[in-house]
Amino acid sequence: MRRAVELAARGLYTTDPNPRVGCVIVNDGQLVGEGWHRRAGEPHAEVYALEQAGERARGATVYLTLEPCSHHGRTPPCAEALLRAQPTRVVVAGSDPNPQVAGQGLALLQQAGIEVQTGLEAEQAEALNPGFLKRMRSGRPWVRLKVAASLDGQTALANGQSQWITGVEARRDVQHWRARSSALVTGIGTLLADDPSLNQRLDEAQRQPARVVLDSHLRTPPTARTLALPGQVLLFASSLDRAAALEAVGATVELIPAGTGGLDLGAVLDRLGELEMNEVLVEAGATLAGAFLAAGLVDELIVYLAPCLLGNQGRGMFALGELTALSDRVQLRILDVTRVGEDLRLIARPGEKH
Secondary structure, rough: HHHHHHHHHHOOOOOOOOOOEEEEEEEHHHEEEEOOOOEEEEOHHHHHHHHHHHHHHHEEEEEEEOOOOOOOOOOOOOHHHHHHHHOEEEEOOOOOOOOOOOOHHHHHHHOOOOOOEOOOOHHHHOOOOHHHHHHHHHOOEEEEEEEEEOOOOEEOOOOOOOOOOOOOOHHHHHHHHHOOEEEEEEEHHHHHOOOOOOOOOOOOOOOEEEEEEEEOOOOOOOOOHHHHHHOEEEEOOOOOOOOOHOOOOOOOOEOOOEOOOOOOOHHHHHHHHHHHHHHOEEOOHHHHHHHHHHOOOEEEEEEEOOOOOOOOOOOOOOOOOOOOOOOOOOEEEEEEEEEEEOOOEEEEEOOOOO
């Protein structure tokens, strides 16, 4: 199963909107077939592994990082392919919460007399697909919020200068998070201040995530750098007054209900889920970052801390308003601390308030 997880990880940048899945087939102690899902519309991991195993799949044990599909989508059901191959046992890390599958794939195998085991290396397999699993369960994508700051928590000088607080290695590390994301999300404030490209720049990753700008009043200039780059650009707004000029340069403009201080962020995530976005990376200023946090919409934070101090006149990470009691603080669980070049990268998830 660990080998199957390794194989699944090869699809980290390519399988969207499908999950990353790996498969290994073992017969009489020998690995006879393996495969991984490469991209939507192409064969699933089981198909590649079964083709490699051939007749040796009969009586074998199949290790899968996700329950085999049982429905006709872009490709035929993998559960049926497994039934034709006649393995003795199928070991699955986790079930597929997709309502079109949701245990049906495992049930088909069991009804045919194939032994089914679940739960092996489940945590490792699930870590590959937080967005797909969350979207299938809730309709919304997995939300990562990325911030780069000085050691005293400042993201820029008071005049807005921020390039570059963190080092080259940290900035390259960010590209991996971008490349695995379905969409990059920012606010109109960041777009007007920095004119960012909002693309991923890894040589090994060809797919570009969608670029999403939350722009209530469509203040995005048609000359914005991100509009001139290849890939999908979505502008979410509460008014369509200037939509024609932006659509003329390739943007897609969609109406989103207004919320407190801007767009309804829950509605934003609902729409991204409808568009089959699995993982979204929010890279925004303190106002939008704070709004996502305050609304309880952040699943994971990626924080890069540089070994420098900018003083108390700079711009902070999160605009959360004044807290009058420590019990109102946003509590975090730190999952990982890694040194990236000269900087520190913290991965954290919101926890319960104390």
